[in-house]
Amino acid sequence: MSPRAPRLAALALLLLLPMVAGAAPKKLVLLFTGDNGGEIAPCG
């Protein structure tokens, strides 16, 4: 193997890492309410 290979691999890893990090799934919590029907004291 050429002595340059490990450096190249290190560089590739360095450059690709942010892309991998950026590709992480985006997560979100959606909170929904509906049909509240004028309720402000839902014990009633």
Next chain:
Amino acid sequence: MPVLALDAGNALFKTLADGQDPAAKPRAELLLEQLDAQGYAAMAVGQRDLVLGVDFLKKKTKGTKLKLVSANLVDAKGQPLFPASVVTTVGGLKVGIVGVSPASADPKAPAGSSDGTAFLPEGVRGLPVAPAVTAEVKRLRQKEQVQLVVLLAAVPYVEAVKLAQGAEGVDFVVQSHDGRGVGMAQRQGVSTLVPPGERGRQVAKLEVSVDGTGPFADLSEANRARESQRMVEANIARVQERLKAEKNEDTRRSLQETLASFESRRDALARTAEAQGPATGRTYLLTYLQLGTDVASDAAVQKQVERVEPPGSAGH
């Protein structure tokens, strides 16, 4: 995790005749103030939100972060009464939120006909639902380049199902009109129909993970399968323990049969979990937060509630 709070409509009034109740207006005002204060981004305008008219809604939400949305409500001249949608970026995701209200009922239709329309106040017209939604979703996808579309559908259930089956580009349809309460998220054609709960008794919590494009997968079935798998594995361990100690041949045979049946069930559940639950892609998980007496009230909000509905009053 970043949070986006939305209301699917029909929040403000108990019935269409609520305008006669002197407590109805302060109750609706308090609800709008609290939806805004609690960080809601948008609410669809439902039939029961129009009891005190459009001007009341506009006046109470002027300058608020809470936006009232409806893609199909127009005035007598055919001009839109509310924005069709809002776009917001939360957790790095650009989300389009479209509102839709019922189409106006034909005044000649027999009372109680369930064609997905509703009677609206004078001067307010509900255009046909599907074309209004399709046009707005197309605009959001093409011009705004949103990554997720939520449709707040303050329309009868039958209409919401039709929308979910045909509204290309909509990821989730949240339906509110008939007070159907809690339920499961159901894939209907091209999108997923989500019941939001009712009467302030619960909040629907939809955990969404977006990686790439394509349809969303429901994680709940895989989770249920994994839970059952764990229970079956515990039963397998118990049967194996008994088998080690058992000397009677008949009992051993019976235990071995039971063990084989449990193992077969475990394998089937493992297959279900594997098939249903891609760890990556676009997934969702729906749960409900019950707002029972075990959830503490905010003291300041409680005071405001008691000013409108004192303890012991009919509504409290």
